[in-house]
Amino acid sequence: xxxxxxxxxxxxxxxxxxxxxxxxxxxxxxxxxxxxxxxxxxxxxxxxxxxxxxxxxxxxxxxxxxxxxxxxxxxxxxxxxxxxxxxxxxxxxxxxxxxxxxxxxxxxxxxxxxxxxxxxxxxxxxxxxxxxxxxxxxxxxxxxxxxxxxx
Numbered sequence: 001x002x003x004x005x006x007x008x009x010x011x012x013x014x015x016x017x018x019x020x021x022x023x024x025x026x027x028x029x030x031x032x033x034x035x036x037x038x039x040x041x042x043x044x045x046x047x048x049x050x051x052x053x054x055x056x057x058x059x060x061x062x063x064x065x066x067x068x069x070x071x072x073x074x075x076x077x078x079x080x081x082x083x084x085x086x087x088x089x090x091x092x093x094x095x096x097x098x099x100x101x102x103x104x105x106x107x108x109x110x111x112x113x114x115x116x117x118x119x120x121x122x123x124x125x126x127x128x129x130x131x132x133x134x135x136x137x138x139x140x141x142x143x144x145x146x147x148x149x150x151x
Contacts, residue, residue, distance in 0.1 A: 005111060012038030013046050016079065020050050020071035021063050025078050032144055033079045036104055037111070040081035040089035043096045047072045076100060080144050083124075084113050090124050098132045102140045 012035040019025055019033060050071035058064045067074075076097055082104040083089050089096060103121055106112040113120040125133045142149060 008111075009038040009042045012081075013042050016043075016046060016075070017050060019079070020074055021054075021061075021067060023063070023066040025074040026067060029077070031078060034082060034102070034144060035080070036082040037106060037109070038081070039086040040083045040096050040101055041086050041092060043075075043081055043089070044092050047075055047095065050075075080140060084111075084117075085120060085124075087124060090128070093128075093132070098135050099140060099143075101136055102144070103136050 016033075016035060025031060053061060054063065054067060054070050058067065076099075080100050080102055081089075081096065082102045084104045084106045089101070093101060103124065105114065105117050107114045107117070121137065125136065128136070141147075
C-alpha cells in the first residue's frame with residue numbers, strides 16, 4: 001500500500017500523456033481536464049518529455065498530423081492539476097503554470113490534510129503573491145468550473 005500511495009501520480013501522468021497525444025484536446029478545444037489526488041511536481045518533466053517526443057519523434061510516433069502544436073500548448077489551454085501536499089510542485093509553478101494549478105483538500109480520504117488543511121495551505125502559499133495565492137486557492141477553480149459568483 002505504501003508503494004501504491006507513493007506512486008499515485010503515475011496514473012495521472014499516464015492519462016495526461018494519453019490525452020496530450022490522442023488528438024482529443026485538438027478536436028475538442030473547450031474540453032477541460034483536472035487531475036486530482038496526483039499532486040503536480042511531476043508535470044514539468046512530463047511536459048518537457050512530451051514536447052521533446054513531439055519535436056523529435058512525431059513522424060514515427062504516429063502524431064505528425066494529429067497534434068499540430070507542442071503538447072504543452074494543450075496542457076496550458078485545457079488541463080489543471082491539483083495538489084494538497086506538494087511543495088516541489090509549488091516551487092515549480094513557473095513551469096506548471098499558476099493558471100493550471102489548484103489546491104485541493106482531498107477530504108475525507110486517508111491521504112487528506114484534514115484536520116490541518118488551513119495550516120498546510122498556508123505553508124504551501126508562503127512566499128507567493130496574493131494574486132497567485134488567490135488563483136491556487138479559489139480563482140482557478142472558479143474559472144475551470146465556469147462559476148458565475150456575481151449572480
